[in-house]
Amino acid sequence: MRFSTLLRHLREGAKNIIRNGWMSFASMSSIFISLFILGTFFLLAMNVNSMAGQMESQVQIRVYLQLNVEQAKMTELQNKIGNLTEVSKVTFVSKAEGLELLRKNLGKENEDLLEGYDNEKNPLPDSFTVDVYDPQSIEAAAQQIDAINKADETQPISKIKYGQGTVETLFKVTNAVRNIGIVIVVGLSVTAMFLISNTIKMTILARRREIGIMKLVGATNSFIRWPFFIEGALIGIISSIVTTVLILIGYSQLVKLTQMEMSLMMIKLVTLEESGLLTAALLIGLGTLIGIWGSTISVRKYLKV
């Protein structure tokens, strides 16, 4: 193809959008609406995922020690637990720190409950707080810690707690929420593709005659296809960029709002920096693809004259 012909196709493709004003508008609206719904759900799914992640990351293992464990033993234990592949961090919590933490959790009005338990009278054992890399592997990590304890003849650990039962249920729920999110986003993508390609098919159906005339004056199939290809791509790009910009502006406003008003509710939305690029890539990529796909498939149908 000559360069001037390529320029001609680009020019024609762009002109066709204006010439077929209403039909282009219909295609663009259909892309806009589909992608808007998809984008909204995508952001929602991202946030649900991040919230599930936040909840999961709060899951820790508490390892309580016997009352009479020596300092050397404690260091040895801490190192052994820290060396487990699942474990990311082991924090030592002394009995005094444990008491302080308990006080904090009970709050001011219950302060008197813990009065007189300081220093030698502190009934709490020393403990470790163990964080894991992947919250889902918490049970495995707990079992390993238990094994370390059993291997040691003094059995320095009295109790291992990680919210057995509750944690499993939490994971079941978060996994279900994630899977549902994926299904909805994929389902919406497919629906959007069909809806949009149908609209584009209709706009091209109206131009069957045009294609027939082009063939009659001796246009090759690729010559006919190119402007349609460019037109479809442009429609896809333009409408998906508009959708992306609107969705991201709206979302950034929402993020701002929650940061001010709802910070007390412990809801932390995914920031625009974290979600923006992925959302834009998804919407613009899909929009462009759909535009090209819809027009290419439909033109092919009418080329067989």
Add this chain to the structure above:
Amino acid sequence: MIEMQDIWKTYADGTHALRGVSVRIDRNEFVYLVGPSGAGKSTFMKLIYREEVPTKGQLSVNGFNIGKLKPRKIPFVRRNIGVIFQDFRLLPKLTVYENVAFAMEVIEAPRRIMKKRTMEVLDLVGLKHKHASLPAQLSGGEQQRVSIARAIVNNPSVIVADEPTGNLDPETSVGIMNLLEEINFRGSTIVMATHNKEIVNSMRKRVIAIENGNIVRDEARGEYGYEV
């Protein structure tokens, strides 16, 4: 130029549109194709510009074997054939100039030549001053002139016209016929299907009459031969 040998055309529904037609049309001839509706005139013309393929028989146009033509070669055969229809078939959203120039864009003619030649042809059909109009802003006769301009802009050796005056009043029709005669004079072969008795009888060209898929008459300086 155009040569048919025992051409049969049977459509999918079993209709025999042509039943063993043999004819030879030479370079620079002007041929009227007459006959009742449904006799096979349109099929005859569609075969020439390869919108249809013959079911049986040998058809050669400008040296191409139409029956055995590879699909990707079709456009190149059509570039040497100008087609004119009763309903003009202009692109409604393109201007007069763009409609005519389109046929040159297709053959990737350089822009400068395209501009010059398109205006030249529009001048020939008398519509140079309306080059920026849209088809809908023109009369039927003017639209047909645009479609003629489009058909001849690439200097095709054959012009196929399917009732080009069918939608036009007698006066406008005469203008169109003068134009086609001029084009024929400049060297193009013209095959024209028509129901217009006055035109055929006044111009006295070769007349091929088709009835029921067969050629029933072929006269060098013929008449229409049917009562209207």
